Amino acid sequence: MTVTMIIQLVVFCLCLAILPSCVSYASQDKWDKYLHRIDIANASYTGCGSSDEASSCYADVIADDLSAWRSRGIGKADIERAGATLATRYQVLNHKLYRNPRCVFPARCEGVEHFLLSILKDLPDMDIMINVYDHPQVPKYSQPSPVFSFSRDSHFSDIMYPAWTFWSGGPAVWPLYPTGLGRWDLQRDIITKKADATPWSEKESKAFFRGSRTSSERDPLILYSRKHPEFAAAAYTKNQAYRSKKDTLGEEPAEGVPLEDHCKYKYLFNFRGVAASFRFKHLFMCRSLVFQVGEEWLEFFYPALKPWVHYIPLDTDLKDFDEVLQFVREHDDVAQQIAERGYDFIWNNLQLSDVQAYWLQLLTDYAALLQYKPQLAEDMIEISP
Known part of the structure; x- marks a missing residue:
């Protein structure tokens, strides 16, 4: 065996000896970016504060969703404009709940009404336009309308509320969940x-x-x-x-x-x-x-x-x-x-009690922005527990 061949053999053996550690190091270095993201995210996460505070995890969402109305308030014209969308009109008057008779998705309305009825005794009078369709109704750069929707993206400015599905109304998945995912x-x-x-x-x-x-x-x-x-x-x-x-x-x-x-x-x-x-x-x-x-x-959470x-x-x-x-x-x-x-x-x-607390805080803050005293509209029906 020549000297050159011996040197080549030694180099080859050294490469084999260090290869696993080199591969391990390279692999770890590859994952550092993810480990770093996780460390940074957890270091900056402060949690939700006191669990005794209603909607403590979600208060910023309510504040942000209602921010467009803070300086100007909500007038009758705003409600009328919201009424031109697919939203369903609800009213709370003297701790009674009323709804426009036409509800395209009765089970979805039932899911909304469960929570409204559960907090009714604590609610002030108000008009509310609640959208029970899947898609939001108020494009971001259109004239603002106080429409409540369960979901939105950055192209819409609807006010988010907890979806009807927390209680009833779908989505139906046949044959597993023919009437919805369940409470x-x-x-x-x-x-x-x-x-x-x-x-x-x-x-x-x-x-x-x-x-x-x-x-x-x-x-x-x-x-x-x-x-x-x-x-x-x-x-x-x-x-x-x-x-x-x-x-x-x-x-x-x-x-x-x-x-x-x-x-x-x-x-x-x-x-x-x-x-x-x-x-x-x-x-x-x-x-x-x-x-x-x-x-x-x-969604709100x-x-x-x-x-x-x-x-x-x-x-x-x-x-x-x-x-x-x-x-x-x-x-x-x-x-x-x-x-x-x-x-x-x-x-x-995200217990049902948290969902109820969110509804209460959201509607209390919303009602405080109304610039008029609501009166019972024509053709409204009372919703009983």
Whole structure:
């Protein structure tokens, strides 16, 4: 063996000896950006303050939603303008609740009215225009109108209220939930019971999603799952408008999966639908890691949840999804900690009592902005408990 060959052999052996540590170092360096984001997010997170304060987690949302009316107040003309939208008119007069007779979605109105009736004795007189359609009604740069909607994005200025689904009214998912997902207090208990029976160590390390194609933003995960079934279990189900396999991206529709059975998986995905997705709060109850795709569409409680503290955010194009999934798979303890923080927040701060408290604070602050004394409008019907 020549000297040159000996030197080459020595160099080769040295490379083999240090390669694992080099690879490990390079891999760790690759993940530092995510670990840093998590550290920074948690260091700056201050929580919600005293749990004795009504809506302590969400007070900033109420203040922001009503800010357009602080200096000018709300007059009769504003209510009339709001009445030209798809919103349903409600009135509170002398601690009685009235509604316009026409409600397109009776179950949704019932979900709203449950909370209005529960706080009625504490409410001042007011006119309220409540939208029970999925989509918000007031474009951001139009003339302001005091319309209440359950969800909005940055292009709208509707006042957010807790969705009817906390009590009743959908969304209906046939055949699993033909009349809606069910009362939030009951679903919390059902899903948490299943989560307790499926500890983190027994969950499958897969990205899971099951739902209909209400938004094409869901397509990348579905296609990824078809290509990498070892890492993801995502599929489309039928929706009410299903006509052919074109509506499920070229494959036969999958069977629906009850919310509690999502707990089988470590990584659960939430996408927008027509507006904000109703499933978001349910996913946290599994004690699984929630990925929120897109940050535009909101419900009233979303702003109190913080990215990298309670969930992991992803862009709508899912361009970083493969890398982030690899990160959480290699940092299982970090993933579990985020999952637990998400569960703790929703469990402790989104009970039905918190929803009721939000309604009360929102409507009390709103009524204080009215610049006139409401009178019973024509054709209104009284809503009894």
